[in-house]
Amino acid sequence: MNALFDLPMKRKRAVKRKAGSVWGYSGAHADRYSSKLPWKETFSFGDNSESCVANYFKTQLGEDFEEAGLVYEKYCEAMRKVSLVIMELLAISLGVDRSYYRELFEDGNSIMRCNSYPPCKQAGLTFGTGPHCDPNSLTILHQDQVGGLEIFADNKWRAITPRPDAFVVNIGDTFMALCNGRYKSCLHRAVVNEERVRRSLVYFVSPKEDKVLRPPQDLLGSTTRKYPDFKWSDLLEFTQIHYRADATTLQNFAQWLLSCRNDTTSKSLQSLDSSHHY
Numbered sequence: 001m002n003a004l005f006d007l008p009m010k011r012k013r014a015v016k017r018k019a020g021s022v023w024g025y026s027g028a029h030a031d032r033y034s035s036k037l038p039w040k041e042t043f044s045f046g047d048n049s050e051s052c053v054a055n056y057f058k059t060q061l062g063e064d065f066e067e068a069g070l071v072y073e074k075y076c077e078a079m080r081k082v083s084l085v086i087m088e089l090l091a092i093s094l095g096v097d098r099s100y101y102r103e104l105f106e107d108g109n110s111i112m113r114c115n116s117y118p119p120c121k122q123a124g125l126t127f128g129t130g131p132h133c134d135p136n137s138l139t140i141l142h143q144d145q146v147g148g149l150e151i152f153a154d155n156k157w158r159a160i161t162p163r164p165d166a167f168v169v170n171i172g173d174t175f176m177a178l179c180n181g182r183y184k185s186c187l188h189r190a191v192v193n194e195e196r197v198r199r200s201l202v203y204f205v206s207p208k209e210d211k212v213l214r215p216p217q218d219l220l221g222s223t224t225r226k227y228p229d230f231k232w233s234d235l236l237e238f239t240q241i242h243y244r245a246d247a248t249t250l251q252n253f254a255q256w257l258l259s260c261r262n263d264t265t266s267k268s269l270q271s272l273d274s275s276h277h278y
């Protein structure tokens with residue numbers, strides 16, 4: 001990862017993320033946002049059956065990144081496997097058919113991201129990544145020993161102490177919807193510091209874009225649906241074009257989706273009432 005972020009800016013800009021895509025290099029998301037820019041650089045790429053990670057590295061970054069590409073490909077393979085095991089464990093813990101989530105994610109389009117947070121002279125004035133819930137389903141994160149990840153729990157921000165031998169696994173908005181809110185999406189942020197660069201490696205577990213997502217019937221029983229059916233492509237579009245991910249993305253997404261589906265916006269906003277089934 002060091003070799004990647006240490007490249008001259010010209011080479012990083014050559015693989016910059018294009019509008020409407022989550023793949024490529026981004027410096028502070030400066031192409032997308034005009035205020036509260038995150039103090040970070042990111043490099044992202046997809047992990048799905050059609051794409052070959054090693055080939056992406058070689059063709060985009062050059063021959064000198066071929067070996068790194070093979071390592072990332074192996075890492076993605078391992079993440080895919082572990083994510084499917086976690087899906088089974090989540091199903092068991094929820095008392096539903098243990099293969100329901102595993103099958104949903106087996107042919108998923110997950111996203112892998114390298115984050116680099118440079119030191120900041122006035123670290124208290126910015127964030128590496130501001131407070132947000134991840135819109136995807138599960139996030140499997142590894143951070144270096146510098147520290148900076150914080151989660152919001154029991155009404156306060158808590159630092160997550162880095163451990164080289166551990167991953168942080170967070171529930172994201174899509175999984176929260178898939179279990180009808182039984183598991184909550186984790187609100188988190190990354191702070192920066194004045195001295196040291198910090199790096200993290202993040203695997204955003206996501207289903208195939210066009211699959212219809214809904215909780216299993218055995219979880220719902222006769223309980224009220226909290227979120228409408230949707231596709232990952234809908235939520236991706238929402239967070240790429242219409243809404244900057246924050247603590248309440250899922251709620252706002254549900255309202256937006258209904259307002260697109262219904263004729264009048266006001267009618268749909270009112271209909272996001274807990275007494276409704278979707």
Ligand SMILES: C=C1C[C@]23C[C@H]1CC[C@H]2[C@]1(C)CCC[C@@](C)(C(=O)O)[C@H]1[C@@H]3C(=O)O
Binds near residue numbers: 022129133134
């Ligand atoms: C679908 C995605 C949007 C983001 C990348 C993937 C999964 C997580 C999302 C993100 C990390 C959530 C916080 C805001 C964001 C803009 C970021 O800070 O990087 C998000 C991603 C993105 O659009 O780049």
Ligand SMILES: O=C(O)CCC(=O)C(=O)O
Binds near residue numbers: 141
């Ligand atoms: O770098 C971190 O620890 C957090 C990154 C993050 O939240 C993200 O990329 O979504």
Ligand SMILES: [Fe+2]
Binds near residue numbers: 129132133134188
């Ligand atoms: Fe995140």
